[in-house]
Amino acid sequence: MNAGSDFGLRKKRYQFGAVGFFLLLHVGAVTVWWTPPTMRLLVWLVATYMMRMFGVTAGYHRYFGHRSYKLGRAGQFAMAFLAQSSAQKGVLWWATHHRMHHRESDREGDVHSPARRGFWWAHVGWVLSNDFDGYDPRALTEFQQFPELVWLNRHHWIPTAMFGCVVALLGGCPAFLWGYVVSTVILYHCTFAINSLAHLWGTRRFETRDESRNNWWLALLTLGEGWHNNHHYSPGSCRQGLRWWELDVTYLILRVLNWFGLVRELRPFRTIVGASS
Numbered sequence: 001m002n003a004g005s006d007f008g009l010r011k012k013r014y015q016f017g018a019v020g021f022f023l024l025l026h027v028g029a030v031t032v033w034w035t036p037p038t039m040r041l042l043v044w045l046v047a048t049y050m051m052r053m054f055g056v057t058a059g060y061h062r063y064f065g066h067r068s069y070k071l072g073r074a075g076q077f078a079m080a081f082l083a084q085s086s087a088q089k090g091v092l093w094w095a096t097h098h099r100m101h102h103r104e105s106d107r108e109g110d111v112h113s114p115a116r117r118g119f120w121w122a123h124v125g126w127v128l129s130n131d132f133d134g135y136d137p138r139a140l141t142e143f144q145q146f147p148e149l150v151w152l153n154r155h156h157w158i159p160t161a162m163f164g165c166v167v168a169l170l171g172g173c174p175a176f177l178w179g180y181v182v183s184t185v186i187l188y189h190c191t192f193a194i195n196s197l198a199h200l201w202g203t204r205r206f207e208t209r210d211e212s213r214n215n216w217w218l219a220l221l222t223l224g225e226g227w228h229n230n231h232h233y234s235p236g237s238c239r240q241g242l243r244w245w246e247l248d249v250t251y252l253i254l255r256v257l258n259w260f261g262l263v264r265e266l267r268p269f270r271t272i273v274g275a276s277s
Helices: 014-033 040-067 074-083 091-103 119-128 138-144 147-154 157-199 216-221 228-233 249-257
Strands: none
Touching: 014 119, 014 157, 040 074, 040 091, 040 157, 040 249, 074 091, 074 147, 074 157, 091 138, 091 147, 119 157, 138 147, 157 216, 216 228
């Protein structure tokens, strides 16, 4: 996730509307002290986390951010809806800023580079800031033509509100606490760790122009996104885990969906001749 300062709405850096929901979720997560986990609640936690993390990795990132595979129009809307259930703003906003991140990675124009602005700004400060509320629609002309995506991006809170309501209706208040509040908080920090930790800690297989790193435990938590140096070397690839032991759950799920014809044309990993690895 990223933004270019040219497209930010310059106003007071932090406003209550921007940080209130984030803080409320974290305060709400503390109430697990009075709602201890049961096997049923842990199932809610894991299921809602995994489902929405797939929306983040396969939707926000690999589809809208990089067009690393193809979807039909209905599947595209469904993927956008699932991604936005994670409460990480609209798909057009997310994808535009992420594309800027790859153009400016770990340089002055990279809004969430820990090397440039520090760990906490890269991890969460930038996304809570109102500096980068806007996005340049010219960066996603292929998606701006779909009015349903523009509408969904504008009303990005609807999918996550509906998701939370469904969890509460099906499982009651304890399930809402574990399956929405706690799940969303963990989802936030695991996603944000790719912006922060994956540019500070890990190994580098490829000599890229940035500080991207591969990190196996982040890859486990984020369904494959932790193979971040691999990704920055070949950002358009649908696959990020290259070795047999580099588990990339998102790619494996997309392979299965491809077998059933639900997704098409998964882009392979591109190797640059003569590059060190």
